[in-house]
Amino acid sequence: MQLIERTAAELRALMAQGEVNAVQITEAFLQAIRAREPQVQAFLHVDESDALAQATAIDQKRKHGWQLGPLAGIPVAIKDVLCTKGQVTTCGSRILENFVPPYDAHVITRLREADAVLIGKTNMDEFAMGSSTENSAFKTTRNPWDLERIPGGSSGGSAAAVAACEAPLAVGSDTGGSIRQPASLCGIVGMKPTYGRVSRFGLVAFASSLDQIGPFSHDVTDCALLLEVIAGHDKRDSTSVYRPVPPYSRTVNTPVKPLTIGLPREFFDEGLDPEVNACVQEALKVYRGLGANIKEVSLPHSRYAVAVYYIVATAEASSNLARYDGVHYGYRAPDFDSMIHMYSRSRGLGFGKEVKRRIMLGTYALSSGYYDAYYLKALKVRRLIKEDFDRAFAECDVLMGPTSPTPAFRVGEKAENPLAMYLSDIYTISCNLAGIAGISIPCGFTKAGLPVGLQILAGPFEEEKLLRVARMHEAQTDWHLRRPRL
Amino acid sequence: MALTGDQVRWVAHLARLELTEEEFQLFTGQLTRIVDFIDQLQQLNTEGVEPLAHALPIHNVFRPDEPAPSLSVDEALANAPARKGDFYSVPAVLD
Secondary structure (H helix, E strand, O other): OHHOOOOOHHHHHHHOOOOOOOOHHHHHHHHHHHHHHHHHOOOOEEEEEHHHHHHHHHHHHOOOOOOOOOOOOOOEEEEOEEEOOOOOOOOOOOHHOOOOOOOOOOHHHHHOOOOOEEEEEEEEOOOOOOOOOOOOOOOOOOOOOOOOEEOOOOHHHHHHHHOOOOOEEEEEEEOOOOOHHHHHHHEEEEOOOOOOOEEOOOOOOOOOOOOEEEEEEOOHHHHHHHHHHHEEOOOOOOOOOOOOOOOOOHHHOOOOOEEEEEEEEEHHHHOHHHHHHHHHHHHHHHHHHHHOOEEOOOOOOHHHHHHHHHHHHHHHHHHHHHHHOOOOOOOHHHHHHHOHHHHHHHHHHHHHHHHHHHHHHHHHHHHOOHHHHHHHHHHHHHHHHHHHHHHHHOOOOOEEEOOOOOOOOOOOOOOOOOOHHHOOOOOOOHHHHHOEEEEEEEEEOOOOOEEEEEEEOOOOOHHHHHHHHHHHHOOOOHHHHOOOOO | OOOOEEEEHHHHHHHHOOOOOOHHHHHHHOOOOOHHHHHHHHOOOOEEEEEOOOOOOOOHHHHHOOOOOOOOOOHHHHHOOOOOEEEEOOOOOOO
16 A cells, blocks of 8 residues: 555554654655646645645654654645635635635644644635535536546545545535535545534634534544544634543544434435445445444434525625625725725625625525524524434434435536535535534445445534444445545 | 515625626526525424524633733734725725
């Protein structure tokens, strides 16, 4: 196996044994980036000399026998939605094309403290709005398993970077499935932690009651390792929760026994691709073979989740994105007649179509005369969706189903039909509305060679159980060892 | 429910978005279809259901009001599209 195909845990062991150092590892991944980026286009910015300087510093620390962080010398790719001090952070948008943050996001601080090598910023749908990464203002990332297809989104760059072995780990954000769906379509592991588990300080806001930061990796062990580093309280995000962070990477190999798995019947409805369903059924067989008790449950209000999401998320977005006014930072249009015209022209020219569509929808849902019918109604249904999960978790440890109803679709296939694009997140959205934890793990391939993901959901702050359950499947299968030919 | 052109223009105004004629046409059709889709919520009886704004059972979070260092003026203004001295520069609001 080539160095770049290794997991973070394996690279860490190789470094500890003195087989390889951080500079060699970083050079190997930079070389992979140079070779593969013309095809994959996962990254927006890579600063080679900065990455090598970070690696050199870590090798020096090791040489002097200093204490090293848990991710010492491991390259990590960062979705360009997270602020990095002194390095351009675009959020995939023209409006932030030249924005250089004056501070690091909390997650970035954590990664630096863990001695990770921040190798580059990855492509994304503009302001994390999309399911294919085609809404990026800068480039279209390709699925490493089939370059004619999308990698999923909105964290498509982060998912593609890991799948293409351009980085062993990546960080993304998930507002309605933006980590789990691209992980599924790219054949890797991706987790959305419980709302409040990871600080959102320095995350460019999309929908603040739904956004959560989480890890991408080749396998579940690496997911545990990265989550352990980024999780935990931060006083700068008042929704990040005071709760100890369990040592996920130490318990991940302990199976959950007894294990009761709930299958929400709504996740296996019409619209589910038969090949995707077949792979999920195979995964369930694995759990049955391990003695799990599997039963059907119902989340009766989940059919309303997409509608609720496109009110709540767009309402919050219309408010959050009001800050792009051409005054404090970001793009300002060159010609205007007045202050108001400066706002509207800067925003009209700076934002892409999907962002404008969502700001319009959210503004409409919050506007006088429509607030009760849309926004307030959606918040009420949101409670019903959450209560469905509460009932299901009262009788099950975890819930399982497909992450995405179909494998990766073709570039351009849904670009002209926003509603069809929205429906590709039908199984992932309710998890964000309920604020619970979810993971996607690889569970097979279609006949055409496209990866399929299994989604596992657990109750609030049950990441430890979620990882252990995910690892049970992984220990019996080899889907996580597959790498695309590039 | 079809969105009228006037509604779409009003919403664009509220959102401070200058749209091209092509975008205006495109969005009027697309937003109508999306609003039709989300109108399915009206079928559901939610009488007596408390709205849920976010999933955590925390509400107000307080901390001591202690002075701490913040960004310098130069750092805060570094990304400003226009600056005059120690201030953001904007077009005149009043004549």
